[in-house]
Amino acid sequence: MKRGLVKICSLGRPEDARAARAAGVDLAGMIFAPARRQITPEVAEAIVAALREGPDAAPQAVGVFVNEAPDRMNALAERLDLDLVQLSGEEPPEAIAALSRPVIKTLRLRPGTNPADARRLAEQYLAAPVPPVALIVEGWIPGAPGGTGHVADWSLAAVLAAEYPVILAGGLRPENVADAIRAVRPLGVDVSSGVEVPGAVGVKDHARIHAFAAAARAAFEAEQRASAPDPVVATRADRSDGSTVALLKETRKIDRSMGIEERS
């Protein structure tokens, strides 16, 4: 079973993108929704170029949108050569089919959501004609689509992570990411505010990016060493995460009619 994706979200500067790449993260997010960390396409171009500088493997570039029109998402994905699109609003499952890139869908679970309802919600997306490649599970704050530093319900997230390809988000920091991985056993982890310079929204602290990635990797490795693979019984998360990780780590573009295409 292969797990261990690390995503740094809400990059706002090319130098922060270089730090994320140097830290070996898998996914790098940029906010295109009207939010505190929203960036322009011009800034995003510079960030994507910085992510892909040099011979090392580049993190996947993720465009983060909230209830956006598919045409605008596809146009930005094309212009910036995005690898993935993250939907962090109330987009319905069928919305994914209109997008030209693989999708990560955020599920913000309200306090009091029970496991059966959370599973039903996840299933609605994963049963869509074009399903998301992963689900981000995070906490819920009224009116805020993300980047709040609010910690998710780890027990509920663990229920979903046992069955589905879940990336855990919400209030993660270098100091708590190992505990979160042990508690939830997610496919990956995602952080925005927890690696920022205090008081400087959208400005990343490079030492904290490195500390977050190192702590997450160590915890994922420890988890993998500790878990005895069962060759017979495989949960849906087990079956899906090999291909999800491969897709998220290695795939650059998906042409829906031709299948998966690697960046040359």
Ligand SMILES: O=C(O)c1ccccc1N[C@@H]1O[C@H](COP(=O)(O)O)[C@@H](O)[C@H]1O
């Ligand atoms: O980071 C933001 O500002 C943001 C804005 C709008 C939609 C999503 C956003 N980020 C996502 O928020 C969580 C993590 O936030 P935090 O670590 O608790 O600050 C994650 O899903 C980001 O992708």
